[in-house]
Amino acid sequence: MPRNDDLLDNPRSPRVRAVAKLAKRDARSETGLFLLEGPQAVSEALTYRPELVLELFATPTAIERYDTIEQLADEAGIDVEFVTEAVLSTMADTVTPQGLVAVCRQFPTSVKEIFAAADGEGPKLIAILEEVRDPGNAGTIIRAADAAGADAVIMTGRSVDLYNPKVVRATTGSLFHVPVAVGIELPAIIARCREAGVQVLAADVKGDDLLAARQGGLLDAATAWLFGNEARGLTDENLARADAAVVVPIYGHAESMNLATAASVCLYESAFAHRA
Incomplete structure (x- = not known):
C-alpha cells in the first residue's frame, strides 16, 4: 500500500486536468491520446496492447480488488500511479468510476x-x-x-x-x-x-x-x-x-x-x- 504522501491527491493539478480533458474530442485530436476506464478495459489493454498504455492511475482500494492489474502492469513495465478517490473521479468520464484510469495512445488501422x-x-x-x-x-x-x-x-x-x-x-x-x-x-x-x-x-x-x-x-x-x-x-x-x-x-x-x-x-x- 502506498503512503499518503505517495498519493496524487490534488484534483486541480495540471496533470489531473490534462487527463480529464481527454473526455473532450478536441483534446484527443490535439494529443493523439484517449481515456480508458475500468478493470476490464485496462486488463485487455495491458494484455493485448501494453505498448499503447502511457499512464495508469489507480486508487489503492481498486488495486487491492483487482490485483491482476498490478501484475499485468508490472510485466509490461508500466508503473501504477496511486491517486485518491477525488482525483480518480476528476479524471474519469463515468459518474461512478471503478478506481482505474489509463491514458493510451490512439491506434487506428489503415x-x-x-x-x-x-x-x-x-x-x-x-x-x-x-x-x-x-x-x-x-x-x-x-x-x-x-x-x-x-x-x-x-x-x-x-x-x-x-x-x-x-x-x-x-x-x-x-x-x-x-x-x-x-x-x-x-x-x-x-x-x-x-x-x-x-x-x-x-x-x-x-x-x-x-x-x-x-x-x-x-x-x-x-x-x-x-x-x-x-x-x-x-x-x-x-x-x-x-x-x-x-x-x-x-x-x-x-x-x-x-x-x-x-x-x-x-x-x-x-x-x-x-x-x-
Missing part, C-alpha cells in the same frame, strides 16, 4: 492494412459504420464484430469518434482485439471492397428478408455489412451503392430493433455461414 492479404486471403467479414452517432451502439457493434470473428470494423468520418469514452467503454476491451479504421468516406470503402472481391450488404428496412438471404446462399461469400444512422438508416444514395439490402425480420410486436442488436444478428449470420 484501410490498406485491412485489405492486405493475409496468408493469401483477404478479409471475409467486415462491419462498416456510416453515420452511426450513438457511442453505445458504435462500441457494441465493435464488440459484436470481435465476438463474431470479423476481420475489421471501418467507421466513416460521419460516425461518432472511435475514442469517445462512451464508445471505448461499450467495446469492453474489444477495441484492442479487432482492427478499426476511421475517417474514410463510404464510396472509397465500397470501392476497396469491390477490388478485394468482398460484397457489400446493407442492413436496411427496405431490404430482403435475412432468412431468405441465408437460405439462398447470399451470406456464404466474403461480406462487408453496412450499417447506417440509428434514426434515418442509410440514404437512398448509399443504399444504392451496396450490392444488396437485407432486413432482420421482426416476428413479434416490437416496433423496431436497436441498431447494435440488428448488427450483431447480421454479423453472426455471416459468421455461421462462413463456418458451415
